[in-house]
Amino acid sequence: MTRRAGLLLLALLLTACTEGDTAQTARPPATTAPAPATAPPTSTTTALPAATVAGCPAVPARAQPDPARPKYMLRADVHPVEGTVDGQLKVVFTPDLDTDRLVFRLWPNGPKSGPAAASLETGPVTIGDRPVTSTLDDATTLVVRSGGTFRAGRPLEVAMTWQLRMSGPANDRVSKNGDSMRLGSFFPILPWEPGVGWATDAAVGGFAESSTAPTADFDLTVVLPDGFNVLASGAPDPARPGHFIAAGMRDVALSVGRFDTVSAVAMAPQPVQVTVGVQKGVVDTETPKAYLDRVVASLEDFGKRFGPYPWPAFTMAITPELGGGIEYPGHVMQGQNTFGVTSHEVGHQWFYGLVGNDQGRDPWLDEGLATWAAARFEGRLDRVKARVIPPAVRHRVGEPMSFWADKSQLYDDGVYTQGAQALAALGDPALVDCALRVYVAVNAYRIARQPDLVRAAAAVFPDAAATLASYGVKG
Numbered sequence: 001m002t003r004r005a006g007l008l009l010l011a012l013l014l015t016a017c018t019e020g021d022t023a024q025t026a027r028p029p030a031t032t033a034p035a036p037a038t039a040p041p042t043s044t045t046t047a048l049p050a051a052t053v054a055g056c057p058a059v060p061a062r063a064q065p066d067p068a069r070p071k072y073m074l075r076a077d078v079h080p081v082e083g084t085v086d087g088q089l090k091v092v093f094t095p096d097l098d099t100d101r102l103v104f105r106l107w108p109n110g111p112k113s114g115p116a117a118a119s120l121e122t123g124p125v126t127i128g129d130r131p132v133t134s135t136l137d138d139a140t141t142l143v144v145r146s147g148g149t150f151r152a153g154r155p156l157e158v159a160m161t162w163q164l165r166m167s168g169p170a171n172d173r174v175s176k177n178g179d180s181m182r183l184g185s186f187f188p189i190l191p192w193e194p195g196v197g198w199a200t201d202a203a204v205g206g207f208a209e210s211s212t213a214p215t216a217d218f219d220l221t222v223v224l225p226d227g228f229n230v231l232a233s234g235a236p237d238p239a240r241p242g243h244f245i246a247a248g249m250r251d252v253a254l255s256v257g258r259f260d261t262v263s264a265v266a267m268a269p270q271p272v273q274v275t276v277g278v279q280k281g282v283v284d285t286e287t288p289k290a291y292l293d294r295v296v297a298s299l300e301d302f303g304k305r306f307g308p309y310p311w312p313a314f315t316m317a318i319t320p321e322l323g324g325g326i327e328y329p330g331h332v333m334q335g336q337n338t339f340g341v342t343s344h345e346v347g348h349q350w351f352y353g354l355v356g357n358d359q360g361r362d363p364w365l366d367e368g369l370a371t372w373a374a375a376r377f378e379g380r381l382d383r384v385k386a387r388v389i390p391p392a393v394r395h396r397v398g399e400p401m402s403f404w405a406d407k408s409q410l411y412d413d414g415v416y417t418q419g420a421q422a423l424a425a426l427g428d429p430a431l432v433d434c435a436l437r438v439y440v441a442v443n444a445y446r447i448a449r450q451p452d453l454v455r456a457a458a459a460v461f462p463d464a465a466a467t468l469a470s471y472g473v474k475g
């Protein structure tokens with residue numbers, strides 16, 4: 001996400017505003033159809049050709065999603081006027097380690113920087129139609145037990161109903177703003193890290209409420225009253241209106257409202273159906289078309305630099321009362337007048353979306369890398385490099401959210417800017433992109449850790465470990 005609501009961003013936004021196009025019309029209809037909704041995640045089964053930049057090694061074939069990944073059936077009956085969502089969740093989950101419990105995170109119940117605006121409650125839980133015990137360890141952590149051990153490799157079909165209530169607007173990922181709603185990190189989700197177990201980091205308000213979730217497949221059904229639209233993660237299923245297929249995604253999110261939408265196809269490098277919607281009545285100095293063009297251009301740039309965008313569709317919704325952007329796989333939420341953060345949020349499609357990370361443990365892995373991606377795209381790398389990092393957080397880029405929780409004023413410099421500076425210190429920016437392309441290929445659909453990035457960088461820069469360590473990267 002972006003939390004850069006300061007003067008620097010304001011300056012960027014004001015500059016960007018002059019680039020807006022007043023035309024509200026959509027681009028001509030796409031000439032290339034998006035991939036079928038049922039397509040699996042984009043696969044690269046052979047090694048990518050070596051990038052042309054000297055010193056960039058052949059990039060390995062992109063890793064593929066775990067065949068035993070969770071399969072979610074998620075239904076959301078959305079009531080925008082009432083500010084409620086009635087949900088049903090069924091997930092087939094196959095742990096790869098024995099475990100004595102199942103955990104679901106209920107992120108809307110986490111601490112908020114502003115007034116509490118949402119709550120998520122769950123109904124009785126079943127496993128294979130058999131009722132089981134569920135308890136709240138804390139407001140965001142639902143624990144399910146059967147009295148025995150859930151064995152590695154044995155699929156479990158877990159089901160529950162849930163209800164989300166929103167009381168009003170919040171500068172956050174779950175919010176109701178008049179006729180529009182943001183629904184991010186809004187349903188019970190399994191925080192399983194394959195090979196490790198349950199991720200139960202404490203919720204840290206206002207920072208990183210989506211934390212760890214494994215790559216999964218989602219069959220998402222959204223039911224809306226007449227007159228409302230939805231922009232969501234995943235590809236709309238043409239055979240089933242209101243259904244979205246989100247294959248190989250760590251999470252899904254959606255925005256509901258009365259949107260003016262524009263669409264185009266990005267070549268990143270496969271065709272990606274891009275749709276941008278702006279809530280009607282939002283007073284905005286840019287138009288949907290300006291955001292659309294920036295999304296398409298950044299998707300295409302990042303597809304070249306970091307490897308293909310992995311899904312057939314991307315959507316962005318602009319809704320009120322949000323100071324920046326919030327990323328989800330295949331869907332980005334932005335507030336009004338946030339043109340300047342668009343490429344940063346698109347960068348998260350690779351760094352957080354495709355290559356996952358625990359946002360509580362390793363926040364710089366997505367924020368620092370998205371900042372790098374956008375800085376080169378926007379031609380502002382020199383400005384990022386010149387920024388002076390406050391001494392209190394210098395050399396601490398690799399710290400977890402528990403470190404940053406009482407340093408919110410230093411978080412942008414310490415994690416976003418310093419993260420991009422650490423990458424810049426490696427050497428030639430084109431070779432840094434090469435290293436990130438290796439990182440993406442090796443860690444796609446997985447939850448990466450800081451040593452994974454150090455290893456990828458060391459494949460290109462022999463002294464990468466020492467360089468990154470001097471910024472506080474934990475190799």
Ligand SMILES: [Zn+2]
Pocket residue numbers: 001002344345348366367370
């Ligand atoms: Zn971000």
